Each structure stands twice: as structure tokens, then as C-alpha cells.
Amino acid sequence: MSKRTEIQTILEDFKPRVGQELTVMGWVRAFRSNRFIALNDGTSMGTLQVVVDFEQIPEDVLKQISFHACIKATGKLVESQGAGQDVELLADTVEILGAANPEEYPMQPKAQSLEFLREKAHFRMRTNTFSAVFRIRHGIAYAVHKYYNDNGYFYMHTPIITGSDAEGAGEMFRVTNLDISNPPRTEEGEVDFKEDFFEKPTNLTVSGQLQAEIGALALGKVYTFGPTFRAENSNTSRHLAEFWMIEPEVAFYDIF
Structure with missing residues (x-):
């Protein structure tokens, strides 16, 4: 059984492999004339043309070789005589690893709207848009990580669930396992957070700033890089409920 070769490896350095028997695995992007398969395995944006002999297969x-079906193909890598590719694989065998019934599979080999892909x-990561x-x-x-590492910063993982509002950085999403339709209440009629999982009000973080400041006062230079959340309703393209934020903190810092 031959070892799988990644398609990116073949496309980037194909000359030493021409004439060799190779095995590739991936998802079918197109199948033309019952003969030419455009195969992608995720290692690059490019595809490898796999040529099948319909009298042999x-x-x-x-x-079962349909759009986004997952296959394994083994054959000889040769220089391509056609336009659009340098090499192609002449498949001796093709194995279906995962079928994609075109009558049921929701994706089609055509442009799909972002609204459709959201559902x-x-x-969606099989599309060129989301793959890119x-x-x-x-x-x-x-x-980001390389820059801060190369400049002597330590990476801090700050809590995603927190009781802090980080100096009022924004509206927060509440985290609770209480029954919101019938929460336990104190004698004063307030929600009794003592019955909650953390025994106090907790939220999704809006910032890792406070924890990073503590880290800087022990490690000198730190940074956070992770998800933060804002419970502020907005339908603009510049405002997200969840995004990743970089927050460096440095002790003994000056501007000179």
C-alpha cells in the first residue's frame, strides 16, 4: 500500500516525481467527460488533475465520483499535454472514501451566496472563498505570535468566562445555568446567583486587559490574543458580537 502524497507537495515540486506511482486523497472539485477529475486535498488552493480510464474503473x-465526493486515487504521475496544469495523475485505481449524493448534498459546483453558506x-470551508x-x-x-515572541513577550491565555467587565469595555453576554424563565430568587426578590454554577454573576469577556496587567507586573512583557465579545446590537460590517483582539501590556514602559 503506497503512502499518500499531499497535492501541494506534487504541485510545488513535481519534476522529481514524474514517472512515479503516487497515491493521492481528496475531494472532487469537478469531474469532466467521465474522465478528468479536479482533486483538492486542502493542502493548497490548487487542484491536481486525475485522469481515469472509464473502461478500467x-x-x-x-x-459515485461527484462534486465533493472524497476519493483515493493511485497511478503514475506524468507531464500533462493539456493546458492549465503541468502534471496529471493517470489513475490505475480509484476508491470512494466518502460519497456525496448530488441529489442530497447541499453544495453545488457554482457560485453560492454568503447568506447560503452561513447556513x-x-x-463552507470547502469553497474557495472560505478556504482563502x-x-x-x-x-x-x-x-502575531511570531512578532510578540521575537520581541520577548509572553503569551497569556485569559479567561473567556469572567466576573469582570474590564473597566466597562462594553455590554456583556451573561453566562448562567439558571432557568431564565423561573430563576431562584432571594428574599428581596433579586435573582439568587448563589444557586448559579459560579455562585455569582458571570459573563463572556470583553477584554483580557486586567489579567494581562497582572501578568506584566510579574513577567515584564505579555500579550493576549483571543476571542472577546460585545452584546451590543449592530448590523454594521464594523461591529461584531465576537472577534479576536490583541492586547499587549508592558511593565516599566516608556516612549523613548
């Missing part, structure tokens, strides 16, 4: 297998969150967004987010997050 069983008909029941060919029928299909478990599939999450690759960019990965690159930005890596750059």
Missing part, C-alpha cells in the same frame, strides 16, 4: 465507482457552516479566508487568518495569527 468499475462503473459503480465512476457513478451550511459544516461545508481561513488561510489568511492562519497567516495573520502566526505573524
Whole structure:
């Protein structure tokens, strides 16, 4: 059984592999003329063309090669004579790892609106749009951590659930396991948070600032980078209920 080769590895350095038998696995982006498969395995935005011989591959297998079906293909890597790709895989065998019935599968090989993809969150990263967004987010997050690490900062994980409002940084989302339709009450008629999970009012964090300040007074230079929340209703593109925020704190700091 041959070891899987990532498609990114093939596309970036294909010359030493031409003529070799390779195994690739991925999701079908397109299947043309019952012969040409555009295969993507997530390691890059690009696809590898897999060429199948419809006389050699069983008909029941060919029928299952549909949009976003997951397959395994083994064959020889050759230089491509067609336009649009340098190499292609001449498949000797194709195995269906996960079928995607086109009658039931919600995604289609066409442009999908962001509103539609919002309701299909478990599939949306298979689209080029969301694939690109999450690759960019990965690159930005890596750059953030590398910058602060290279400049002597320590990364702090601050609480997401907190009893602090961080100097009133914004409206907060309440966290509770009380029955909100019938909460326990004190003799004064107030909600009895002693019966709650944390035995006091708690919320989703709006900032890790206060914990970072404590960290800076022990470690010198720290930063937080994580999710924060605002319970302020707004339908603008510049206001989110959840976002990631960077907060550095430094002891003995000056501007010189």
C-alpha cells in the first residue's frame, strides 16, 4: 500500500516525481467527460488533475465520483499535454472514501451566496472563498505570535468566562445555568446567583486587559490574543458580537 502524497507537495515540486506511482486523497472539485477529475486535498488552493480510464474503473465507482465526493486515487504521475496544469495523475485505481449524493448534498459546483453558506457552516470551508479566508487568518495569527515572541513577550491565555467587565469595555453576554424563565430568587426578590454554577454573576469577556496587567507586573512583557465579545446590537460590517483582539501590556514602559 503506497503512502499518500499531499497535492501541494506534487504541485510545488513535481519534476522529481514524474514517472512515479503516487497515491493521492481528496475531494472532487469537478469531474469532466467521465474522465478528468479536479482533486483538492486542502493542502493548497490548487487542484491536481486525475485522469481515469472509464473502461478500467468499475462503473459503480465512476457513478459515485461527484462534486465533493472524497476519493483515493493511485497511478503514475506524468507531464500533462493539456493546458492549465503541468502534471496529471493517470489513475490505475480509484476508491470512494466518502460519497456525496448530488441529489442530497447541499453544495453545488457554482457560485453560492454568503447568506447560503452561513447556513451550511459544516461545508463552507470547502469553497474557495472560505478556504482563502481561513488561510489568511492562519497567516495573520502566526505573524502575531511570531512578532510578540521575537520581541520577548509572553503569551497569556485569559479567561473567556469572567466576573469582570474590564473597566466597562462594553455590554456583556451573561453566562448562567439558571432557568431564565423561573430563576431562584432571594428574599428581596433579586435573582439568587448563589444557586448559579459560579455562585455569582458571570459573563463572556470583553477584554483580557486586567489579567494581562497582572501578568506584566510579574513577567515584564505579555500579550493576549483571543476571542472577546460585545452584546451590543449592530448590523454594521464594523461591529461584531465576537472577534479576536490583541492586547499587549508592558511593565516599566516608556516612549523613548
